[in-house]
Amino acid sequence: MNPSWHLRLDEVQSYAYWEGLFTKEECVKIIEIAKKQGLTKGATGGNVVGLRSSKICWLVPNDDLNWAFRKITDVVLNLNDRFFNFNIFGLSEGLQFTNYKKSDKYGKHVDRSPDLIVRKLSLSIQLTDPKDYEGGELILYNTEKGEEMKKEQGTLILFPSYTLHEVKPIIKGERNSLVTWVTGEQFK
Numbered sequence: 001m002n003p004s005w006h007l008r009l010d011e012v013q014s015y016a017y018w019e020g021l022f023t024k025e026e027c028v029k030i031i032e033i034a035k036k037q038g039l040t041k042g043a044t045g046g047n048v049v050g051l052r053s054s055k056i057c058w059l060v061p062n063d064d065l066n067w068a069f070r071k072i073t074d075v076v077l078n079l080n081d082r083f084f085n086f087n088i089f090g091l092s093e094g095l096q097f098t099n100y101k102k103s104d105k106y107g108k109h110v111d112r113s114p115d116l117i118v119r120k121l122s123l124s125i126q127l128t129d130p131k132d133y134e135g136g137e138l139i140l141y142n143t144e145k146g147e148e149m150k151k152e153q154g155t156l157i158l159f160p161s162y163t164l165h166e167v168k169p170i171i172k173g174e175r176n177s178l179v180t181w182v183t184g185e186q187f188k
Contacts, residue, residue: 013083014142015149015159018075022154026068027127031176033064034097042098044109051107054167059095059178069095072156076123076182079158086120086160088184093117096179100136105169108141111161111181119161121182129153133173140165 022030039055061069073091080086098106111122124138130151138157139146141164149157159165161181 011085012160014147014163015140015157016079016083017150017158018079018156019150019152020154021071021075021125021156022068022127024129024153027153027176030059030065030068030097030178031127034059034176035099039097039099042106051109053104054106055099055101057097059097065095072123072125072180075156076121076158080121080182083158084121084160086182086184088120088182090183091180092183093181098177098179100133100167100170100175100177102170102172105136106167108164108166110164117183118186119181120184120187121158122161122163122165123156123158123178123180123182124149125156125178126151126153127176127178128174133170133175135169135171136175137168138165139168 034057037057037059039057042052042054042056044052059065059068069091072095076088076091080088100106112119130153137151138149140149140157140159141147146166167175
């Protein structure tokens with residue numbers, strides 16, 4: 001009799017992406033909707049001083065944005081089935097529009113915490129043409145060096161919420177993005 005457990009290889013990918021989720025015109029429309037709503041200073045869990053500098057607003061499904069939520073949901077379900085296979089059930093926190101200007105950043109962090117709802121997947125959608133700013137790279141740390149993510153306008157990056165990541169400081173221009181978290185049952 002073999003007392004060892006049957007072990008399987010971990011098939012969860014480090015990240016997945018979807019180019020062209022939004023067109024240039026759709027990105028501009030989202031930016032306009034968010035800025036019209038008004039931006040406030042972004043905070044962090046535990047209000048860690050110096051970790052984050054950016055302005056944000058929260059976007060929810062409504063007549064102006066139902067189309068965007070539908071597109072995001074369809075792509076997240078597709079990528080989850082192909083690359084993560086997590087038991088997920090929604091975007092229950094809405095979308096966080098984030099605006100980064102010169103020197104703004106979001107230092108290394110993870111998107112999970114014992115005092116939050118169960119976040120399984122994090123996503124970031126690039127809304128600004130990368131020719132319009134310098135810096136602001138989204139880096140995922142599955143290794144010590146980290147990996148820079150695609151910056152093409154309209155691209156969605158999806159990764160497990162336990163992944164260490166950061167947005168490097170903006171050197172010039174302005175970067176706008178959408179982020180949110182896909183929730184689900186507790187990891188088992």
